[in-house]
Amino acid sequence: KAGVTQTPRYLIKTRGQQVTLSCSPISGHRSVSWYQQTPGQGLQFLFEYFSETQRNKGNFPGRFSGRQFSNSRSEMNVSTLELGDSALYLCASSPGTGTFTGELFFGEGSRLTVL
Amino acid sequence: AQSVTQLDSQVPVFEEAPVELRCNYSSSVSVYLFWYVQYPNQGLQLLLKYLSGSTLVKGINGFEAEFNKSQTSFHLRKPSVHISDTAEYFCAVSEPGGSYIPTFGRGTSLIVHP
Numbered sequence: 001k002a003g004v005t006q007t008p009r010y011l012i013k014t015r016g017q018q019v020t021l022s023c024s025p026i027s028g029h030r031s032v033s034w035y036q037q038t039p040g041q042g043l044q045f046l047f048e049y050f051s052e053t054q055r056n057k058g059n060f061p062g063r064f065s066g067r068q069f070s071n072s073r074s075e076m077n078v079s080t081l082e083l084g085d086s087a088l089y090l091c092a093s094s095p096g097t098g099t100f101t102g103e104l105f106f107g108e109g110s111r112l113t114v115l
Numbered sequence: 116a117q118s119v120t121q122l123d124s125q126v127p128v129f130e131e132a133p134v135e136l137r138c139n140y141s142s143s144v145s146v147y148l149f150w151y152v153q154y155p156n157q158g159l160q161l162l163l164k165y166l167s168g169s170t171l172v173k174g175i176n177g178f179e180a181e182f183n184k185s186q187t188s189f190h191l192r193k194p195s196v197h198i199s200d201t202a203e204y205f206c207a208v209s210e211p212g213g214s215y216i217p218t219f220g221r222g223t224s225l226i227v228h229p
Contacts, residue, residue, distance in 0.1 A: 004158070033216070042221035043205065048214075056214050090158055101147050101166055102209025102217045106158035 002027065004107035006091050012113045018079040021110045023091030025072050031055075031096025032074040033104060034066060037088040046089075049074055050096045078112075086114045117142040117208050121220035129228050130198055136191040136223045138206030148189040149207040149217065150180055159205060165189065176200070201227045 005024040013019050025032050033056075034046040045058035049068035066076040072093075078085055088111050092104035122137040140146060147166050151159040163174025170182040180191045189206060203224050207217040 006158075035219075043219040045216060045218075048216060056216050092159075100215055101164070101211070102207075102215040103147075103149060103161060103164060104159075104217065106151075106160070108156070108158045 004091055004093050004105055006089075006107035006110050008110060009108065010111050010113075012115060013081050014115050015081055015083060017081050018077060019081060019112060020075055020077045021089055021091075021112075023074045023076075023093075023107060025074070025091075025093030026105055029093035029095055029105070030072055031094045031100075032068055032072065033092045033094070034074070034076050035090040035092065036060075037090055037109070038086075043090070046076065081114045083114050086112060088112075117146070117210055117218045119206050119208050119218055119220035121204075121206055121223050123223050124221070125224045125226065127226045127228060128196055131195050133194050134192065134196050134200075134225065136204050136206075136225065138189045138191065138220060140187050140189065140206075140208045142187070142208060142210060144210055144212070147209045147211060147217075148180075148182060149209075150174065150178070150189070150191050151205045151207065151219075152176075153203040153205065153222075155202075162191070162204075196225070196227050198227050198229060200225060 031050045033048040036044045048056040052068045068074045088109045090109045091107045118141045120139045149164045150162040165182045173179045203222045206220040209217040
């Protein structure tokens with residue numbers, strides 16, 4: 001069974017640009033969550049999508065947005081990039097329903113550097 | 116609201132020594148508890164989880180953790196570490212019946228010296 005796939009793995013942008021990151025969940029998983037990981041703040045929850053709807057949202061500004069497609073693949077977008085957006089962005093999938101416990105299956109992340 | 120505190124940001128140990136990584140949580144309801152490991156340039160991988168039942172939970176790579184409800188703790192232990200255990204370890208908590216979105220601690224960097 002293929003794991004969670006994130007693309008691209010590495011990218012460099014400049015301030016003011018925007019970026020789109022992609023995540024393909026494990027087959028059959030309907031929930032996709034996004035986290036931002038930085039050395040100073042640890043893992044911060046961005047949002048969770050389930051069946052194409054945003055079900056939960058963290059405390060991030062509106063520059064951070066996401067969406068989920070009918071095949072459960074998800075994208076997140078960051079507009080008007082700031083230096084502080086440099087981070088590892090992790091996607092995690094889960095069944096999202098039934099016996100869901102909160103256990104997450106993570107991708108390897110997309111490392112964003114903003115210059 | 117739930118929260119997780121990992122008391123040590125960094126734990127250095129020598130190879131073959133025992134190690135304990137500490138985790139305390141705050142929640143007003145019953146919880147599910149998790150430990151994840153992150154190797155350099157990789158995502159997080161589940162080590163073990165406590166959902167219910169026995170308070171001693173065994174995971175992969177020889178790790179185990181004990182759930183202590185009275186002390187709201189879920190410490191991770193390994194009797195003998197290897198160089199390959201060098202990694203970042205994250206404790207997480209989720210609340211059944213709620214959103215199930217886990218809250219993560221800030222992580223503990225385990226550094227194993229030869």
